[in-house]
Amino acid sequence: MKRKTIGIIGLGRFGGTLAKQVAALGHEVCGIDIDEKVVQKLTPFITHSIVADFSDEETIRSLHLQDFDVVVIAIGDDLKAKLLTAMVLKELQAPYVVAKASSDMESKLLERVGVDLVIFPEMNMADRLAQMLTREYIVDYFQLSQDIGLVEMNTPAFMVGHTLEELSLRSRYGINIVAIKRHKSVMVPPNPKEPLTEEDMLILIGRNEDITKLSQL
Structure with missing residues (x-):
């Protein structure tokens, strides 16, 4: 794994957690904040x-900061500081x-000033939790695009004892099962001729509306 250099501007709840997790993965992290006390708390966990x-x-x-592989602007509510930082970084060809x-x-x-990726941590977490709470069988959910999701779900009762070949999920429901977790192993790609068990965990990709239909069967 290539060791990356990552600058994180704003060390609040999101930025601070991100800094510690990225550093724990073995990358060089420079954490920056206007609050000296916040910086001191993170100092033991990050590189700079x-x-x-x-x-x-x-x-x-x-x-x-243009010398870093990635710079994350995690500033809280100061929109002026966010935009100024983004404009300067892009001008410096970060x-x-x-x-x-x-x-x-x-x-x-932020997109207009050239930011490469805009994220919504609070909104994304809310969407993810809503999907998990309102759909039967679903254990975890990740939004891949506006209408496509990656889902980890328990095997629905109607699938138990049947093979993927028999179920024809792609043609019948527009769903693709990309992996199956069974005990401590992960089958990628899954064997289409092997019957599913009640303990299997399915990893699938599909449109949100199709995932909802499947979880309600």
Whole structure:
């Protein structure tokens, strides 16, 4: 695995957690925040830590963040600082800039200044939890696009004892099972001629509406 250099601007709940997790995976992390106390708390967990004010353009330029493989803008509610940081980083030709947004308007503004990826941590988590709470059998859910989801689900009762070949899920429901977790092993791709068991965990991809129909059978 290539060791990456990642700068994380804003070390609140999201940025701080991200910094620690990325560092734990063996990558070089530089965490930056305007609050000295917040920076001090993260210092033992990451490679470098800096106190800096991202409402000041010269400060942003002086940190040479364009030399990092990835920069994540995880600033909280200061939209001006987010936009200024994004504009300066893209002007300096930072390779890949990710920014956290809390609204569609923020997302559009960040995209206009050239951010490579805009994320909605709170909204994404809410969507994920809603899917898990309202669909029977579903254990975990990841949104791949506006209408496509990747789902981990318990094997529905009507599938137990049948093979994937017999069930014809792709033609009947528009669902693709890409893997099966059985005990401590994962079958990728799954054997289409092997009957499913009650203990199997299915990993599947499909349109949200098709996943909903399948979970209600």
